[in-house]
Amino acid sequence: MSVATRLNRPPFKRSPVGRALTSQWGARLTSYVVFIIGWQLLAMLVERVPGPWETLDFIWREVSGGDLGGVRRGQFLEHFGATVPRFAIGLTTSFVVGTVVGIAIGSVSFVRALLSDVLLVFLALPAIIWAFLTVMWYGLGWEAPVYTVILSATPFVAVNVAQGVRAVSPELHRMSDAFGVPRNRRLRSLMLPAVTGYLFTGLRFAVIIGWNAVLLAEWFGATDGVGWRARLWYDAARYRGFIGWAIIFIVFIFLLDGLVLSPIQKRAFRWRKSASDEVDLEHGLADMEAIAKTPFL
Amino acid sequence: MAEAATLEGTSRRLAGARLRRASGVVLGWGAFVGLWAFTSSVILTEFTLPGPLKVWDAIWVIVTAGSWADDFLISISKTFMGFAIAVLIGTPIGYLMGRAGYWKAFFHDGVVGAGSVPGIVYAMMALVIFGIGYLGPVLAVGLISMPFIALNVAEGLEGVDTDLLKMSKAFGRSERQSLRHILIPSILPFAFAGVRLSFAIAWKVEALTEVFGSSNGVGFQIRFAFQGFSIPRVLAWTLMFIALLLLIERALAVLERWLFRWRTWEQEE
Numbered sequence: 001m002s003v004a005t006r007l008n009r010p011p012f013k014r015s016p017v018g019r020a021l022t023s024q025w026g027a028r029l030t031s032y033v034v035f036i037i038g039w040q041l042l043a044m045l046v047e048r049v050p051g052p053w054e055t056l057d058f059i060w061r062e063v064s065g066g067d068l069g070g071v072r073r074g075q076f077l078e079h080f081g082a083t084v085p086r087f088a089i090g091l092t093t094s095f096v097v098g099t100v101v102g103i104a105i106g107s108v109s110f111v112r113a114l115l116s117d118v119l120l121v122f123l124a125l126p127a128i129i130w131a132f133l134t135v136m137w138y139g140l141g142w143e144a145p146v147y148t149v150i151l152s153a154t155p156f157v158a159v160n161v162a163q164g165v166r167a168v169s170p171e172l173h174r175m176s177d178a179f180g181v182p183r184n185r186r187l188r189s190l191m192l193p194a195v196t197g198y199l200f201t202g203l204r205f206a207v208i209i210g211w212n213a214v215l216l217a218e219w220f221g222a223t224d225g226v227g228w229r230a231r232l233w234y235d236a237a238r239y240r241g242f243i244g245w246a247i248i249f250i251v252f253i254f255l256l257d258g259l260v261l262s263p264i265q266k267r268a269f270r271w272r273k274s275a276s277d278e279v280d281l282e283h284g285l286a287d288m289e290a291i292a293k294t295p296f297l
Numbered sequence: 298m299a300e301a302a303t304l305e306g307t308s309r310r311l312a313g314a315r316l317r318r319a320s321g322v323v324l325g326w327g328a329f330v331g332l333w334a335f336t337s338s339v340i341l342t343e344f345t346l347p348g349p350l351k352v353w354d355a356i357w358v359i360v361t362a363g364s365w366a367d368d369f370l371i372s373i374s375k376t377f378m379g380f381a382i383a384v385l386i387g388t389p390i391g392y393l394m395g396r397a398g399y400w401k402a403f404f405h406d407g408v409v410g411a412g413s414v415p416g417i418v419y420a421m422m423a424l425v426i427f428g429i430g431y432l433g434p435v436l437a438v439g440l441i442s443m444p445f446i447a448l449n450v451a452e453g454l455e456g457v458d459t460d461l462l463k464m465s466k467a468f469g470r471s472e473r474q475s476l477r478h479i480l481i482p483s484i485l486p487f488a489f490a491g492v493r494l495s496f497a498i499a500w501k502v503e504a505l506t507e508v509f510g511s512s513n514g515v516g517f518q519i520r521f522a523f524q525g526f527s528i529p530r531v532l533a534w535t536l537m538f539i540a541l542l543l544l545i546e547r548a549l550a551v552l553e554r555w556l557f558r559w560r561t562w563e564q565e566e
Contacts, residue, residue, distance in 0.1 A: 027402035035407070048425050113321025118329045124539040126501040127416075128508055132523050132531055137345050204413075212415030216505075219417070230421070239425050246418045253413055 050240040058244040075229075083225040086142055087214045090149025094206055097150070098157025099199065105158060106165025122155040127213040135221030145225065148217035153210040157202040164198025165191070200265050207261065211253055347529040355533035369541060372514040375431065376503045379438025380492050387443040388488055391450025392480075404447070411444040416498075420506040429510040437506040438499045445498075446491035453487030454480070486557045493549045500542050 020026050036052050043051035050058070063076045104111045105119070130151045134144040168191060176186050218227025226245065233241025330349050337348040347355075359365050390408070393400035419440050423433040457480060465475045507516025515538050522530035 022399055024398075024402040027399050028406055031403045031407055042426075046426055048428070110317065110321050113318045114325040114328065116325070117322055118325050120543065121329075121539055124497060124542050125535065126504055126538075128505050129519070129531065129535045132519075133346070133528070136526075136528060137341065208413050208415065212417055215415060215417050227417075234421070242421060243425060246421050249418055250410070250414055253415070254410065257413070 048239050050243055054240055055244050055247060058240045059248060062241070062244060079224060079226045079229045082142075082222075083145075083214060083218065083227065086145040086218075086225070087149060087210060090146045090214065091153065091206055091210050093146075094150045094153035094210065095157055095203060098154045098202060098206070099161050101154070102158040102161025102202070103165055106162035112162075119155055119158060122151075123159065125152070127152040127209065127216050130213065131217040131220050134217060138221075140221050140223050142222075144221040145214045145217035145227075148213045149210040152213040153206040156205040156209055160198045160202035160205060161195065164195040167198070168194045196268055200261075200268070204257075204261065207256060208253065211249070215249060345528065347532060351529050352532045352536065355527075355529040356537060359530070359533055359537070365537070368513060368515050368518055369537075372434075372500075372503060372507065372516070373541075373545070375434040375507075375514065376438050376496075376499055378435045379499060379503065380442060382435065382439035383443040383446050383495075384488055384492065386439070387446030387491070388450050388484065390443075391447035391488075392454065392484070394447060395451035395454025401451070408444040408447055411440065412448075414441075416441065416502045416505050419502055420509045423506050424510045429512065433510060434503045434506040434514070434516075437502050441502045442492070442495035442499045445495040446488055449487040449491030449494070450484050453484045457483045486553075489553050489556065493546065493553060496546055496549060497542060500538075500545075504538065 021030070039052050043049045043054075101115070105115055106112070127148060130148045131144065134147045134151070138144050138147070172190055176190060181190075214225075215227040215230070218225040219231045222228045226248070230242060230245035230249075233239075233245065333346075334348045334350075337343055337346040343351065390404055394404050394408075395401075416437075419437040420433075422440070423437040427433040427436060461479050462475055465479060470478075504514070504516035504519065507514040508520045509516075511517045515534060519531055519534045519538075522528075522534060
């Protein structure tokens with residue numbers, strides 16, 4: 001009897017709310033809520049740390065304009081207008097130069113022997129050193145941030161592209177030799193598909209490292225730009241402004257990734273498998289793994 | 298006879314390749330130092346970019362002054378303290394991520410986000426929370442290396458032999474026993490690899506935090522030299538910093554191979 005009732009009972013079903021909470025999106029949303037609560041607790045414990053609402057209020061005022069504490073506001077766009085072109089020029093240059101150097105290192109063994117040790121030293125050089133040096137060379141202005149981005153991001157692009165070139169299977173190369181495949185077709189159908197993934201990892205690197213570099217260089221050697229603005233609040237010991245700008249820096253890099261890099265990457269890889277939500281989650285992690293596995297960030 | 302001849306030919310060819318490689322490395326260093334000397338004396342000036350000799354002199358002065366080891370030891374101790382914190386927090390996170398889809402989704406944004414935040418933000422956060430002192434750089438190192446360790450541990454868990462787990466269950470082993478004898482031994486190598494891989498990033502952020510706010514350590518010395526407009530000293534400290542970075546990374550790799558030599562069968566490639 002008892003067995004029969006158990007069998008007759010409808011199968012266990014979670015309520016819609018429970019299902020929503022345990023779904024992928026529910027989990028992500030919960031993590032944000034937990035993060036904000038943790039931040040609030042930290043702000044209550046450490047006096048110097050501003051709380052989330054305070055910081056949000058600061059960001060809103062910084063973006064929307066108005067006056068606070070005698071500092072003129074509403075220059076948000078002006079500062080981004082100064083920083084973004086520097087970042088873009090530096091990023092483009094380092095991507096192009098890094099790709100060329102990476103192809104040379106990956107395909108010519110003599111160049112590899114020539115450059116690999118030197119590249120290691122350049123990979124290990126902290127961006128702050130380039131910021132200090134370029135400020136000494138060019139003074140305060142737009143040059144120091146641009147050159148800091150180029151000098152610190154190029155080695156990372158080069159390393160990734162070189163890895164990609166070396167990952168092309170030598171058998172396919174030999175087969176192309178045997179069947180007399182012309183050079184440009186080999187480049188298009190053999191090298192390009194193999195290297196694209198590495199190119200994107202290199203680009204991601206360049207973005208993360210370049211953004212850090214432009215901020216550092218502006219902090220120490222500029223008279224405008226977002227890095228300079230963050231320093232302004234730091235020097236004034238207004239931690240709300242300081243943390244507010246740190247949040248803006250993080251949001252910027254997330255937006256860049258979500259709105260620019262990921263769509264391009266998806267388009268470039270549309271020949272692989274269809275991208276579902278699940279794959280997307282794996283994708284971010286795979287990128288991080290690639291970053292972790294590149295020698296010497 | 299013919300075999301011996303081909304063998305000899307192969308070894309000669311190999312020796313030739315090795316010679317070419319070695320000459321490339323020597324040439325590479327030579328070109329690097331030469332280009333550096335050329336840039337400093339012709340393109341720029343000795344003041345804005347001191348040449349190799351001048352930097353060598355500065356290194357010599359720092360080394361003979363004797364207190365450089367203290368600064369390096371302090372920076373290294375901060376870095377490894379940060380690693381300890383990162384392992385303590387990152388391993389459980391990675392454990393959860395590797396075992397349950399819910400936690401993977403939960404931590405995904407945090408881990409990927411924490412890995413792509415610029416180092417300057419960590420330096421700033423550490424300063425605001427702890428002010429100038431010992432704990433700031435420790436926190437910065439902990440924050441930046443934690444996601445890498447968590448990811449590595451999660452990856453390690455996915456590679457755990459599930460048959461072993463099923464078997465231990467079938468033979469009535471407790472959860473704790475399978476944790477102690479199956480899960481932890483398979484995770485540890487990955488946690489260690491996470492530490493080694495994130496060492497270079499962590500070391501740089503540690504120095505950066507010291508540049509912003511510290512009263513000792515390598516980063517502080519770099520900042521001090523910069524404020525005194527002494528570029529040779531900036532470069533001297535930096536080169537010593539890089540040399541130590543490469544050395545410690547190698548040492549960690551050797552230690553890793555020694556500690557986890559029992560799993561060499563997995564690292565055939």
